[in-house]
Amino acid sequence: MFGKKKPEVLVVGAGPVGLMAALELTKKGIVVQIIDKEWQRAGHSYALALHAKTLKIFEHLGLLDRILEHSHKVRSIGIYDEKEQKAKINIADLEEDYSFVTVIRQNILEKVLEDALLELGVKVMWHHRLAHMTASETHADVIIDKLETDTLGYIISRTEQVVTKSIRGEIPFVIGADGHYSFVRRSLDINFDTVGETQHFAVFEFKTDVDLQNEMSIAFANGSANALWPLPNGFCRWSFQLMDTEASQESRIKERYEVQIGTGKYPKLTEEFLRDMLDSRAPWFKGKIEEIRWRHMVRFERRLADSYGKYTCWLAGDATHMTSPVGIQGMNGGFLEVQDLTKAAAQILKGKESGTLLVEYNKNWLEQWRILLGIDGRVKAKTAADPWIAEQGNNLLSSIPALTEDLSSLMQQIGLKI
Template sequence: MFAEGNPEVLVVGAGPVGLFAALHLAKQGITVEIVDSGVWACKHSYALALYPQTLNLLREVGVLDRLMSNAYPVRNLALCDRNGTRARVRLGDASDPLGCLAVVRQDVIEDMLEHALREAGVAVHWRHDISALQPAADHVTATVDRLEKESRGYVVAHTEWVVGRRWDLQTPFVLGADGYNSRVRRTLNIEYPEVAPAQYYAVFEFETDAKLGDEAHIVFGPGTSDVLWPLPGNLCRWSFQLTDYHDSVAEEMKDRLLRSGFGYFPTERPKDRNEGSENKYPAVLDEKHLTDLIAARATWFHGSIEKIHWRTVVRFEHRLAASFGQHRTWLAGDAAHLAGPVAVQSMNIGLFEAHEFSNLIAGILRGRGTLADLDACGDRWHAEWRRLQGLEAPLQAVAETDPWIAEHAVDLPGCLPGFGAEVAQLAAQIGLVSPPVHSKTAVP
C-alpha cells in the first residue's frame, strides 16, 4: 500500500539504479515511493560487475559488506587477442579491499538493495505503472495504474494484465529509472536516438575448471570485442560479439517504427523480469558454436565447458537521450543511455547519476539548492556520455603507445570500467590520453 499523503519523490523503476536512488533518498529522510510495472525483480540480466568507485556508493547506503560477501573480486583487466594477453590494466591498489571490480549478478544486487529499502520503511510497488505525468510549477502530477490479472476467453481461456485501479498523486520530483523503454522519458517527449550501430552478443554462463584468478579478459579481434568474466562458484561468462548475426524480428520491428516516425524506441532486451519468461535457443547458442568461438577467438582458453547455466543472444543498442530531463522530472540509467556490454557502464554510471540527482533533489527539498542545479547536473552527465559513446574527446594514442593498443583505442572507451578522471587514469596505464570533456563543470 502507498503511504498516506504524497511522497516528496516518486522513483519509477526498481532496477539497481531506481532501488539505489530510493534508498539514498530514504537515508536522507526524504519520503519516497517506488513503482515498477514488472511482476517481480529480474531473475537474470546481463549486468554483473560493480566498479571500485561504485562500491563506495553502496557503502554509503549500508549494503557493501553483504554485497562483497557474495562477490568475486577482479583486480586486473587483461587485454587480449586470440593468442593471449597483450596488456593489463590494474584496477586499484592490491592492499585496498575495494580496489577491484566486484563481480556479482544484477539480481543479487537488486535483492540486497530491495531488502535494505524495506528495512528503511519503503516497499517497492510491483505491478504499478505510470501512465501520465503532468508538470506544474511546484510539483508533478503522476497517474498511477495498478495492474491486475484478468481471466478472459470462453472457448480458450487466457489471462492478461489490465488496469485494476488508477489514481493521481502529486510529488515535488520524479526520477525515472525505468529502463530503456522509459515511460518517464516518453512522457517528456525526449528523443532517444541511436548514436552507433547495434551489436549482437552471444552470452554463455557455464561451469568450468579454468583458473581465471583475479582477472577479467577483453578479447579484441577483427571487428569484435569479446569478454570473459570469472564468476563465483566455479562459473564463468563468455560474451562473444556476433558480427554476422541479425534478429530478423527485432530488425523488422525497428524498421517498422522508423517508417512510422518512431525512431526513438529501443528493441526488447531479455531480462527475465516477467512471469512466464521463456528462453528459446537459436543455433548460435549451441554448445558446438561456443567451442568454435573459443577456438577461433581465444586459443589460450583451455577451461572445460561443463553445465551451461544461462545462454542468450542480446541486442545491445547505443543510445543517448537528447537530455536527462527538465524542471522536476529527471532520468538516470538505461532510461537516459544504452551502451555496449563490455564495461557494464550503463548500470554503474547510472548509480552515480542517481546519487547526484538524489543529493540535489534532497538539497532542494530542504532549502539548500535550486532547480538550476539539476539542469547543470543533467548537462554534465550528457557531456560525459558523449565521450563514453565516442561522440566527443576519444582516447588518443601518443608516440610511445604500443601499436596494438593504438589500433584498438577507438574501442577502449566502452571497455574500461570507469568514467571521468578514472577512465583517464586507467587509459594512461596503457599509453592512451583522454582529452577533457567539453562541459561547464567536470563530472564528479
C-alpha cells in the same frame, strides 16, 4: 494517495538504478514511493559487475558486506587479440578505497537493494505502471495503473496484464529510472538519439575447470569485442559480439524467472556454437565447458538522451543512455548519476537549493556520456603505446569496467589518453 504519508518523490522503475535512488532519498529523510510495472525483480545476471568507485557508494549505504558476501573480486584486466595477451591493466593500482571490481549477479544486487529499502520501511509497489505524466515547474500530475496478471484460455493459456485501478496524484518530484524505453523521458518529449552502431551479443554462463582467478579479459578478434568474466563457484561468463546475427528488440526486456530450460528462446546458442566462438575468438582460453546454466542473445543500441530532465522530472540510468555491455558502464554510470540527482532533489525539496545542482547534473553527465559514446573526441595514444593497443583505443573506452577519473587512470596504464 499511496500510503499514510504523501510521497515527495516518485521513483519510476525498480531496476538497480531506481532502487538505489529510492534508498539514497530515504536515507536523506525524503518520503519516497517507488513503483514498477513488473511483478518482481530481474531473474538473471545481466549487468554483473560493480566498479571500484561504485563500491564506495555501497559502503556509504552500509551494504558493502552484503555485496561482498555474494561476489567475486576482479583485480586485473587482460587484453587479448585472436592469439595472445597483448596487455594487462591492474585495477589494484587505482587510488580508491576498494581497488577492485566485484562480480555480482544483477538479480542478487537488486535483492540486496530491495531488502535494504524494505528495512527502512519502503516497499516497492510492483505491478504499478506509470500511465500518464504531465510535468510543470512546481510538480508532476501522474496517473498510475495498478495491474494484475490474468491467465486467459485453458487449451493454450496466455497471460495478460489487466488494469484493476488507476491512481491519480500530484507529485513534487519524479525520478525516471524506467530503463531504455522510459515512459518518463517520452512524456517529457526528450529525444533519445542513436549515436553509434548497434551491437548484438551472444552471452553464455557456464562452469569451467580453469581457474580464472581475479582477472577479467577483453578479446578483440576479427573486428569484434568479446569479454570473459570469472563468476563465483567455478562459473564464468563469455559475451561474444555477433557480426552476422541480430538480436531482437525484445531481447532488452529483462526476464523475471530465474530458470532457463534448454537453449531457451535462442536455439542458435548451442554448445557447438559456443565452442566455435571460443575457437575463433579466443583459442587461448583452455577451459572446459562443463555445464551451461544461462544463455541469451541481446541487442545493445548506442543512444543518448538530449537532456536529463525538465522542471521537476529527471532521469537516470538506461533511461538516459545505452552503451556496449563489455565494461558494465550503463548500470554503474546510473549509480553515479543517482548520487548527484538525489543530492539535488533532496536539497530542492528541503528548500535549500533552487535548481543549480540540476543544471550541473544535466551538463556534467551529458558531457561524460558524449565522451564515453565517442561523440566528442577520440582516445589518443602516447608515443610509447603499443600500436595494436592504440588502434583499439575507442573500443577500450567502452570496454574497461570503470568511469570518470578511474577510467582515465586505467587507460593511462597502457599508454592511452581520453
